Amino acid sequence: MPGADLQWDLFLRGAVASLLLFHLLHLALPGARPAARLALGGWTLSLIAYLFCQEPAMMLALPRPLTLLALSLCVSSTAWMWVAARALFNDDFAFSLPVGLALGAMAALGLAARAPHLPELAGAIPLELMGSLLVLHGAAMLAFTAATLWELMRGWQDDLVAPRRAARRWGAMLIGVYALVAVLVEVALLGRPAGRVLPLLHVAGIGSVTLALALLVARRSLADVIGEPMAAPQPAVAALPAQPPVASAALQRLTKAMSAERLYRREGLTLAALAETLGLGEAALRGLINQQLGYRNFNDFLHHYRLQEASERLAAEDLPILTIALECGYGSIGPFNRAFKQRMGMTPSEFRGAARLARA
Numbered sequence: 001m002p003g004a005d006l007q008w009d010l011f012l013r014g015a016v017a018s019l020l021l022f023h024l025l026h027l028a029l030p031g032a033r034p035a036a037r038l039a040l041g042g043w044t045l046s047l048i049a050y051l052f053c054q055e056p057a058m059m060l061a062l063p064r065p066l067t068l069l070a071l072s073l074c075v076s077s078t079a080w081m082w083v084a085a086r087a088l089f090n091d092d093f094a095f096s097l098p099v100g101l102a103l104g105a106m107a108a109l110g111l112a113a114r115a116p117h118l119p120e121l122a123g124a125i126p127l128e129l130m131g132s133l134l135v136l137h138g139a140a141m142l143a144f145t146a147a148t149l150w151e152l153m154r155g156w157q158d159d160l161v162a163p164r165r166a167a168r169r170w171g172a173m174l175i176g177v178y179a180l181v182a183v184l185v186e187v188a189l190l191g192r193p194a195g196r197v198l199p200l201l202h203v204a205g206i207g208s209v210t211l212a213l214a215l216l217v218a219r220r221s222l223a224d225v226i227g228e229p230m231a232a233p234q235p236a237v238a239a240l241p242a243q244p245p246v247a248s249a250a251l252q253r254l255t256k257a258m259s260a261e262r263l264y265r266r267e268g269l270t271l272a273a274l275a276e277t278l279g280l281g282e283a284a285l286r287g288l289i290n291q292q293l294g295y296r297n298f299n300d301f302l303h304h305y306r307l308q309e310a311s312e313r314l315a316a317e318d319l320p321i322l323t324i325a326l327e328c329g330y331g332s333i334g335p336f337n338r339a340f341k342q343r344m345g346m347t348p349s350e351f352r353g354a355a356r357l358a359r360a
Contacts, residue, residue, distance in 0.1 A: 009203075013051045016207035020048050023210070033226050035094050039080075039087035040226075042103075046077035047206060068111075075110020075137065078144040079103050081175070085151040088226065089159065089168070091296055092342065106140060113137045149177075157271060158298040160290035163225045178205055251292055253278055254285070264305040265329045271298045303339050306330065310340065314348055315355035321348045 027041040053074040062070065073080070079102055087093040113133035152168055159165050257263045257278060266273075275285040286298075295301040306328040313324050325336035325348075340348050 010055075012203050012207070013055070016203055016210060017048050017051050019207065019210040020044050020051075024048075031226065033087075033091070033093075036087040036226055038095070039083045039093070042073075043077070043080040043084040046073040046080040047210075049073035050077050051203060051206070071111060071114070072107040075114070076103055076106040078141045078148070079106035082144045082148045082151065085148045089151060089155055089164065091300070106144070109133065109137050109140060148175075155297070159296075160286050160298060160301075161225075161296050162287070162290070164296075167225050248292075250278075250280060250284070250288055254288060258305050262305075262309075264302050265327065267329055267331050269302060269329065302329065303343065306336075307340060307343055310336070310348070311344065311351065314352045321352070324348075 024041055024044045027037045027044065031037060049070040050073075053070055083099055083103065086099075113130065113136070156165070156168060159168065257274075263269065263274065263277065271285060272282055275282045278285065280288070289295050289298065289301050293301070295304075310324055310328045313319070313328075314321070317324070321336075322333050325333055328336075330336040330339075337347060340346075340351070344351055346354070
């Protein structure tokens with residue numbers, strides 16, 4: 001019977017790995033948002049590594065560099081999950097030094113905690129530290145899982161992309177909750193044998209989530225979920241590009257409310273508040289802004305109008321930059337400076353200087 005159990009174990013792991021490879025191949029195809037695709041691909045690879053790192057015989061059969069790479073991906077899987085969540089739901093995501101340091105630190109901590117099982121690291125770390133390192137690694141796994149759930153929830157209301165909202169609701173939230181439960185179980189079993197049933201249930205859970213994501217991708221397509229953000233305007237003294245032509249009564253009302261009535265000046269304006277003002281449902285307004293105007297995030301929609309007014313006033317007025325930022329709807333100078341620099345390619349001060357130089 002043990003041989004039969006092993007066969008079922010390997011079959012299940014191979015089937016789940018095949019589903020993960022399906023996602024990995026889709027992510028490797030050329031498409032928009034390469035940083036997001038790379039982050040999602042890294043997380044997928046970490047899950048594949050996790051499936052086989054639990055089989056010592058299989059790991060020993062691999063060349064030593066591949067074994068260390070697989071273990072590094074395995075022990076840092078929750079960190080990769082956090083990076084993938086940030087990348088998928090933040091259209092401006094890019095790999096940075098802090099992100100790389102977080103991934104590297106998680107991999108190093110996980111490898112150090114398992115040093116006695118690695119010939120290259122055996123004896124490098126005192127045995128009395130092993131228990132503390134395991135607990136620390138478990139705490140880091142919980143922290144990254146909690147951070148992932150925060151990434152999923154914090155931008156829910158402002159997300160305008162229907163497939164991505166579906167991914168949040170049915171896919172990403174399921175991943176986050178399941179990962180949290182799995183990490184709690186793994187931390188509770190530190191230093192104790194887990195048996196054969198619990199790891200198999202864990203693999204089956206990963207397979208169920210992966211299959212659900214495969215069905216979502218098959219129905220919506222990966223490009224719809226990842227999407228392509230609006231192109232940033234080129235640095236110039238001129239205002240941001242104008243909105244597309246008006247095409248419906250609802251769009252006319254929305255355009256009038258933003259352009260003529262300047263509702264965007266309301267600090268903390270939410271999609272729900274704007275929908276109530278316009279007499280529209282939230283879903284209808286979300287679809288209008290996304291499908292008619294091309295915005296993927298409600299804050300980006302607000303930034304368009306706020307930065308358009310701000311750029312015009314910076315070029316024509318001598319008021320302090322903070323005053324203009326506050327009057328355009330920003331609560332403080334920090335968010336205004338970041339949004340302006342990201343979309344215009346220069347700071348407000350540099351923009352004002354360029355405008356004055358052009359006039360001169």
